[in-house]
Amino acid sequence: MMDEPSTMVAELLQDTIAVYHDDPQAQETLQHHARRLEEPLRVAVTGMVKAGKSTLINAIIGEELAPTGTAECTRIVTWYRYGDTPRVTMIPREGEPRLLAVKRVNGLLDFDLRGARAEEVDRLVVDWPNSSLRDMTLIDTPGIASLSGDVSARSTDILIPDSGSSAVDALVYVMRHLREADLTFLESFRRISASQPGAINALAVISRADEIGAGRIDSLLAARDIAKRYRNDSTLGSVAMGIVPVAGLLAQTARTMRQAEFAILLELSKLDRAERERMLLSADRFIRSPDHISADAAARAALLDRFGIFGIRLATVLINSGTTEPTELAHELARRSGLNELVSLVAGQFQVRADHLKAYSAMVGVETLLRERPHAGTEAVAASLERIRVGTHEFRELRLLAASRTTGLNLPTGLAAEAERLIGGMGVAPSDRLGLAREASADDIRSAALVSLARWHAHAENPLNDRATTEVCQAVVRSCEAILARLP
Template structure:
């Protein structure tokens, strides 16, 4: 996003603070929007109970710091932020925040709430020196549609507040299968103040993908086919930027692999194939077995808990295929878990648009304030707000992306599909916009961009194009011009 737009949003907030300086609630809200502009992007991880939210969050962070059991801490909204020094802060519903002790059990972080009940805790904030948290704040939310109405309501009110921007700039929504309740939540997230701004900012994750194929080695292939079918489903397509299958448990354990994990997998890999296949027919059989020698009951239980049968089978196959060192094995397991495509999509769809999404949240907050708490002398705020919304091309791309996936435009199906890609529907990198491979040269990108720009200018000049189609063409043309301008600037710098 252009610095002038970010500066304009920041100036708007300061002007609004001057108008609402005598309203403590309004001033506090405006100050929070100013802080959000300077902070990393906020991505919430949401989904139904036992969808694997905390497990996937650990995989993304690369450490097991989010509780994955069904304990009381999974009922609390928990923020994970970067800091050089680890710290856990409990923010109660009433009273002052306090620091919790740092405690680990079996390598996992444990939250000790003391006398506080989950219902008395507004949020937990975990600050951790993980590189993956430098550019993003991850927010773990309680399960939606929980048997406890209070737990479910806590997530819904946090993510879809009434008459206010969501606390999250974007959402990773986990689902085991696509149910009506999943669609209802995504619709409610779209219908928040932020969603009504014309932004598709949710990404669906087909979590626990290994279970789709009953733990077979080819489970992720089957899950990928299902994810593609979901992606094309009209009811989900308009609500999410994409659908990605991930074996969350394998991803988490691969990113935090221990030497003991590798040694246990290596013992299994050394077994006779037929004996090993019989051993891995079921979890019960694996736990009860006495072979191979050296793999004790505790080690079996730990391996099964951390990797599941799918991860164990895949790890053994990879070791026998030549991954005989823990580090390369861990990287390959993470790749095959589906985590890498998910991280790439999060980077392309969310990180690349971080400034636009944060600025959009701030503008929605100011717009809501002007509508719900009007003030004399605020006309200049409304005018400045409208200028920012209309003139920022990043916002126009986000609105068009939502329109293409919902109401549609005057473009035919092929042009609409290409337009979606050119405005960043598959990611904002130039090669993704143009449908090219990552390794193409800048000269090739510029050549294709010129061709595409010329063609879309001709499309825009068609006398048969209606107003909505013409508006879409103008945005696409501007996006193509942006790609050319970006690479022309790079060439000048390298000259």
Template sequence: MMDSGIAGASDLLRQAREIFRHDAVALAVVEELEGRLEGPLRVAVAGMVKAGKSTLLNAIIGEEIAPTDAGECTRIVTWYRYGHTPRITLHPVIGEPLALPVTREDGRLVFSLGDVRPEDVERLVVDWPATSLRELTLIDTPGIASLSQDVSGRSAEFLLPEDAPMAADAVIYLMRHLHASDVRFLESFKDTAAGQSGTVNALAVLSRADEIGAGRIDSLISAAVIADRYSRDQNLRPLALGVVPVAGLLAQSSRAMRQTDFEAMKVLALMDRNQRERLMLSADLFVRASEPAGLTPEAKAFLVQRFGLFGIRLGVALIRGGISNPTELAHELARRSGLGQLLQNIASLFQTRADALKTRAAVVGLEALLRGSPRDTVLPLEAGLERLQAGAHEFRELKLLGTLRTTGLSLTPELSAEAEQLVGGHGSTPQLRLGLDPGATPEQISEAARNAFNRWRLIAENPLTEPAALDACRVVLRSCEGMLAAIPAVR
């Protein structure tokens, strides 16, 4: 439904390739931008130390391939992308890329740098045949505000470049609570060159949500209330598109549920309720206790390591409620972990506008390249960039979305909220823009889009509407027109 910004960016990159055909350094930049435009959307996973980044990344991918311990590889920026065969490539700061052995222990991928020091590694690239990586490249970053300035600096350099597009198109930012340091990072992220369009392209995750309620079975209900409050926080709202509570450990383990996990929980489900609750007052007590007879301390320790007390309690409750097989239990645990809501948000907020986010990165990269080049050489490109940014509707939507969430407009709160939704602030599908059910018919979409168009046309025609708000009306009207034009293609 949008103007073809990505096609315009591709044309500009082809022109740039011709202009810089004798400049090897500039050509390398152009090739990188072309690859980025054609490749999957890049989403970085960031957050403070111990926020649970690798655990959540495993949950999103659906396999345990990201290291979750405090080892050397968690100090390195690591890319996870789709590949037909498993492969790990180490890119050193100096020298040629090096292939690392692919080894698995107890179902998990194990990284070993060999004799290479982490500080000498620019990045690791893990190619993996996971379906979830076909349209989404995930980038794990070292913890921000690490005790090690070197580790923290690596993330800052990767996520907050001074004069270049960020290597990721969007960010999933994990936090255990809302601290001033979280707000500072997100403010810095928005102020990068890649954010100069005024876009908001970060999604916050209240990670380790099960710990908020001390592992009680209703912990995620408490976490959802807190996440909702954070999403409306005046400091955070301009910086993130939403806040999603996720029990990361449960999300990861439920995606890799084993028969032995199910059998162990089934044994616990058969215990007397009072006896089981006394047993699970703490992880240490649970592991050391002699009961139940069917589980060894080693098996219980493994269960705690994989699911935590919250996951065990929830799994047992679901089995007692009638779930009778590992597959059904895995699906229900994943749903209740908050993972489904997170994946839905990634799809609706990022993947549906992937072309716009990738095009923006290409534009920022070209702008940086042109700043360091003789002006007479690049004048045609400068003019093309200006036309692209002025004419591509997706850029105007992103800019309006940023304005609505930051400085605001002279519109009523209700109209501002409606404008935000219509330009894709809750997701870019017509159904999400119009507040309809996912299964809405083309006729329902057409009627809702036409009603929205007529409503905003009246606002635009009102002589009391201020100029800045009038510009916003025009963007909203164009979005409604785009939805109406796309009706025949809606299924």
């Protein structure tokens, strides 16, 4: 069921369809936007080549669906969406869609392109009965800045097309460390994304965070310090809602850990600590060291491929600290990998705003159509579009949030940070907006909201304000009132 802003946009689309009744191309575009209002949120995962995009997708889904490494399919845009029955569909650049065989090899989903080359395939669509995909379609893209211009173009065509709006609603950008090319791409996405000129709808992930500390147990602490420094950097902060470090390989393995792997880890944990650390000095030493454990070289190599040195070290430490059940260990490894924080950010910044992001995308589509394909009778549509854009508070929050991260809110630093939080910059749950713990009671939320409401009323009525400042304060007041209105 759509909320009020989405309903208004759906009606706007129908009115626009009626105006463009004699333009088949416009009709197709508008019908596409109407269908998207009913679909799950589209979240693309992209980044440089070998940044760990597919590994991260597998971790989020909790299954090994996305091919990793240098497989042919990693050069193809692949959609992962919910379906009651497993199905893989190949959409060629020319010709009709074809169903592919659904099969696994060594636990991994295997894509047989039936003789087609990657450059002949527009995209793959994987329908899969996984609860993580019910409210969010994940889109795996080939690496940008690839040595192959065709491979890079596959990502840019869907994310930052030359004309029209992006085909996705939000973006998770994966990087090993921040480079100029990363900033350039994120800035391009912000300019052309569906919410233009609305909210910044991208998150940045420092993947392979365990490599920052050379595989030491405290590697993620060092990665979090770097993420904090990036968050405080106005350049990256202007194009990304948040930056989170994730040990991607460990996150994927934690969500898909096998009993045989746990047995090897349990055996390793029983070794003398000094002996175990000598084994883990390098990958080669771990695989070829004397037979301190029963696992042969092939099993050790497989364990290393799945966990990495960091994951093996962390798992054995956790087991020796009392985490002795496989399920408990898997949950703790996932938490420590940074995956839970990422999933929480995606939920708090994207999924709860799904209807608004999709509706804003449709509005941008209508606006683009009116500008590029003028048509008699669009005056009423343009007026309705402007009324929705200006009069809908949820969209006003999106625009202010974008302004906060780019040009600023024309408020003192402390007030600007509070205003950004109250309009949803840290998440749209009442506790997030008010800076309270997630488990805060309704009474605590009500008290904090009333205090914030009174304070921002006073700011809004300050006679020394200029018009822009007063409008920001009034928007924050409206956000506080909305929090109170939703309480029981």
